Each structure stands twice: as structure tokens, then as C-alpha cells.
Amino acid sequence: MSTVVLFNSPRDDEAEVAAWRGYINAYDPTIDFRNWPETGRVEEIDYVLAWLPKPGDLARYPNLKAIFWLGAGVDHLLKDAALPRQVPIVRLVDDGLTAGMTEYVLLHALRYHRRLPELEAQQREGLWRKLVYPLAKDRRIGIMGMGVLGTDVANRLIGLGFDVAGWSRAPKQLAGLASFRGEDQLAPFLNRSEILVCLLPLTPATAGIINARTLAALPKGATVINAARGGHVVDADLIAALDRGHIAHATLDVFTIEPLPVEHPFWRHPRITLTPHVASVTISETASRVVIEGLKAMRAGRQPANIVDLAKGY
Numbered sequence: 001m002s003t004v005v006l007f008n009s010p011r012d013d014e015a016e017v018a019a020w021r022g023y024i025n026a027y028d029p030t031i032d033f034r035n036w037p038e039t040g041r042v043e044e045i046d047y048v049l050a051w052l053p054k055p056g057d058l059a060r061y062p063n064l065k066a067i068f069w070l071g072a073g074v075d076h077l078l079k080d081a082a083l084p085r086q087v088p089i090v091r092l093v094d095d096g097l098t099a100g101m102t103e104y105v106l107l108h109a110l111r112y113h114r115r116l117p118e119l120e121a122q123q124r125e126g127l128w129r130k131l132v133y134p135l136a137k138d139r140r141i142g143i144m145g146m147g148v149l150g151t152d153v154a155n156r157l158i159g160l161g162f163d164v165a166g167w168s169r170a171p172k173q174l175a176g177l178a179s180f181r182g183e184d185q186l187a188p189f190l191n192r193s194e195i196l197v198c199l200l201p202l203t204p205a206t207a208g209i210i211n212a213r214t215l216a217a218l219p220k221g222a223t224v225i226n227a228a229r230g231g232h233v234v235d236a237d238l239i240a241a242l243d244r245g246h247i248a249h250a251t252l253d254v255f256t257i258e259p260l261p262v263e264h265p266f267w268r269h270p271r272i273t274l275t276p277h278v279a280s281v282t283i284s285e286t287a288s289r290v291v292i293e294g295l296k297a298m299r300a301g302r303q304p305a306n307i308v309d310l311a312k313g314y
Helices: 014-027 095-113 116-125 148-159 183-191 212-217 235-243 284-299
Strands: 004-008 032-035 047-050 066-069 140-144 163-168 177-181 195-198 222-226 247-252 272-274
Touching: 004 014, 014 032, 014 284, 047 284, 066 284, 095 116, 095 148, 095 195, 095 222, 095 247, 095 284, 140 148, 148 163, 163 183, 177 183, 183 212, 212 235, 235 247
Parallel strands: 004 032, 004 047, 047 066, 140 163, 140 195, 163 177, 195 222, 222 247, 247 272
Antiparallel strands: none
16 A cells, blocks of 8 residues: 655645645655545545644544644644644754745844844935944844754854854853853843844743843843744733834734734834744745655654654644
8 A cells, every 4th residue: 555645734825735746756656645635535644744734634634653744833733632642743844944044034133233224214214324333243142942943043143243142941052152041041141132033932931932021131222033933922012112112123024813914003013024924934845855854764664853842842
């Protein structure tokens, strides 16, 4: 009997499905590649490639060997009360996904370092006024979350000469990085972060972590970049910090409700740059290689890389 792989990403169009089918069948032409909702007999499904499936759907496949999650963060998946938790979940750690996130953070960190929002405001007012900025070595950037994404961002920023600190559950050994860990070291980490980057996984411990208390701990005039999950930010607290001038500007790519409702004040706030969850996107060309390596491991009886630890939430 051939291996059956179900592609369960309802938001993807026919071209994306065709691309994934091409990559998977190039690896093994005998794989029966199916696209949800055309599942065939649910008992036949061996593996699911999933992104934002309908709640409860993943519980329908009694012989499922693994779920390959086509994104970096699994918080959406873990909200599913019917999720078959005995089935291994493999999260996507992909060079293309990492590169996209690093590009996004570098783009906006450099914007803030070179004071571009202020220059753009001057242009709108017809003002010709030079604004000074420090050398990169004197600009302090803090990264919350030092997993694969945070580590790559940190390395690139350090390479550009910035003074970079990371905050995580456990200390990180990275040349040129000031490492902070745990709740006790959060305040000193924030105190020194002129540009704060959030790349944390969303867990009960990190939900709402960008709030009135943590924003107040940042230096006056600090800027914030959130490309992790919308649930990290307490929206009203961020708006209040922006309105009183303690936070100079924020770049937000992710939101508690997506698409962001048109009436939400983020859309019209003059000190917010908003992007529609595009900091990094899954590209089948690179992501399929990672999934195929996982399939090879599973079919050979080995554990694939990047199995989700349900206790940690990532």
C-alpha cells in the first residue's frame, strides 16, 4: 500500500497545492498526495501537511503517524481541543522562513536606527532638518526569543556592528551577544533595549508580555517590532505608551484577530507601521525540502527533527 499524504491548508490556492504535490511526488512518485477536503477514506491518511485546518479536523484520521505543521509557531494548532496529542507534531524550521524573518527585522531595525519615521514625518511637513543617529555599536537592540529565528537575527545584527542582547528561557552562548534569561533578568534586558524585537513563541507564559509594565521598562523613545504573534501585545497598553511618547514607534506584523478589523485603532495610529502578517511566509520550494527530510526519517523509523514539546508549547 502506498503512503498517503494529505495537504490540509484550506487557504492555499490551486497553484500552491500543485507546487507541493510536485515537490512531494518528485521525492517519491508512489506517494498518494491528496488535498483537503478530498481526503478519500480517512483511515488511509498517514501524514498531514497542515496550516490552519478546521478545528477538530485532525482528529478524523485514526492512523495518522505525524502532523507536519507548515509554520514556525504552533500556537494556532495547540488551541484545537480535539488535537490528537499522541501524534507527533513536526514544526517547520526552514531556511526560507528564517531568511524572510531576518530580512523583515533588519529592515525595520535599520529604519529605527536611522530614524526614518521621523524623516518621513519631516517630509510630510516640508521640513529640511538633519537628524543625527549613533554608530551601530552604540545602538542597543534587544531580541525576545532566541530560538532559530532570534539567533539568526541576532547574528546578522551583530555582524552589522550593533550592541545586541537576547532574552530567553535559558542562557544563549553566541559570540557578541549579551544573554539574559528568565523573569529575574527581564527588567535589566528591557532597560537597555532601545529597539525591542519580539520573536517569542506564544505560550501561556508569554501571552501579553508586551504590556504597560514591560513597555515602561524600556528607555524613553524606544521602538518595538513584533513579528511573533499578536497575543504577545496588550493593544491598549501599547497605544497608551505611544500616545504619551514613551514609545516612539512600533512595527506590528501580527495581531490578536487576523485580518485586523478595519475599525481597530492600529490602522490609523501615526506611530504604528502595520503589515498584514507577511514578515515571513512559507515558500514551498524550501519548506518542502524540510518536510521531505521529515518524511524520510519517519518512514525509516527515525524521529524527525523539530518535534514539538507539548509541555513547552513549541
